[in-house]
Amino acid sequence: MSFTTRILKVDPTSIKFVNGTPEISDKETLTNLQTAAHELTTTHNAIGFPTETVYGLAGSALSDESVKSIYKAKNRPADNPLITHISSIDQLKRKLINYEIPEVYRNLINHFWPGPLTILLPITEDCPISSLVTANQDTFAVRMPSHPVARALIAISDTPIAAPSANASTRPSPTLAEHVYNDLKGKIPIILDGGSCEVGVESTVVDGLVDPPMLLRPGGVSLEEIKQVGGGKWQNIVIAKKTAGKLEPVKTPGMKYRHYSPTAKVVLFIDCGDGQEEIGNYIKKHNIDIDATKIALLQSKSFKSNPKFINKELGVTGNEISHNLFKYLREVDEEDKVDLIFVEGVDETNEGLAIMNRLSKAAMEVVHGK
Incomplete structure (x- = not known):
């Protein structure tokens, strides 16, 4: 219907x-x-x-x-x-x-x-x-x-x-x-x-x-x-563990299957300082032409903006980041039509536990700092 x-x-x-x-x-x-x-x-x-x-x-x-x-x-x-x-x-x-x-x-x-x-x-x-x-x-x-x-x-x-x-x-x-x-x-x-x-x-x-x-x-x-x-x-x-197995029964949503994912590929950066080195290394490793690839950067406390990216400030507090996370994931995906979304991870304390739970399920790749 x-x-x-x-x-x-x-x-x-x-x-x-x-x-x-x-x-x-x-x-x-x-x-x-x-x-x-x-x-x-x-x-x-x-x-x-x-x-x-x-x-x-x-x-x-x-x-x-x-x-x-x-x-x-x-x-x-x-x-x-x-x-x-x-x-x-x-x-x-x-x-x-x-x-x-x-x-x-x-x-x-x-x-x-x-x-x-x-x-x-x-x-x-x-x-x-x-x-x-x-x-x-x-x-x-x-x-x-x-x-x-x-x-x-x-x-x-x-x-x-x-x-x-x-x-x-x-x-x-x-x-x-x-x-x-x-x-x-x-x-x-x-x-x-x-x-x-x-x-x-x-x-x-x-x-x-x-x-x-x-x-x-x-x-x-x-x-x-x-x-x-x-x-x-x-x-x-x-x-509880973040993701249950395919045949494992679950008592609540959010424990099974891929979730929260835009069409664009999401890359989550964890413990990467201001992000400059790890993002640069990622781009080089994957032979990404940043002049031909549309990239969004969702940043919070530490990452620096990049003039070649679409930069979005998620906020500094857990409340601000929670409030903006899904909104900006959708905005850069649906309106800006980006190819890649780089996201700065946060500490898993207070609101950060829920934020990182969602991001880990949205991300197709995770980059950890040294």
Whole structure:
């Protein structure tokens, strides 16, 4: 099925929550949210919407057909599970679980919900969530987004939604509505345009059902923050390996397959000082004609600009780099049409762990300094 994809403007600042219920002062925003909610609840079509992390592709987590629409639009492998999004703990308990949330998560939920933290919960026999969401695992991943548009959409439809990032599979995640349109136009009917995403990388995913707990995917909540507020068992949290094997089942997205990759080749430089020597050596080694090759340089703290490159400043702080990473990967790829993207690596502390997780999966080659 082919759609005429509509972009519907929504104003996040016009939405506030009172006792978990959205109150919307802007008429256009209310109308467009109601239109999107109607699409979710009366059809099996997937739609694009903003979250605080990246733009998501939403379908009912309770409907096999809706989940199939997500996988089809993205061309996503069916063994790559999805995260379920809720608007409130009340909705989680009414719609998905008949038990109390495990105590191990209490401090994390108190600090980071709503927000970019995803937890794993057990699947019970009467859980109505589609097995296509979980890839037939015995757990499901769930979070409560803090973006007003995302949370309002879920509340108005009163439907837990499965939502991966709203990009074509393997492509960089979208942080603007236009990124979604570029990847998925004709494949989905609606994109809610709420402006730029604040965080810029996906949510952190943790599994507190195992001992010690595991960090399955670094993201918008740092490992250091989890240890700081989680208490008890979270002091011993273990980081899962970055990429699972082809036949290995996974409990969360981001652990399998190539991700976040532009069309242009990405080369990641780690511990390379100002980058001048290693970039020069790379160009010489690969016989690259820099006058005939279009190259972008995404730099942060140390790399120097090059007048022959398209230079982009990712920022200095972890927040700035996270916010700009996917945006600039897409910009130099889709708008500047570069052949090569050189990226400066960062320390894997705080936000840096999530940044380097994404970059290591986007890169086709990694250069280490001496």
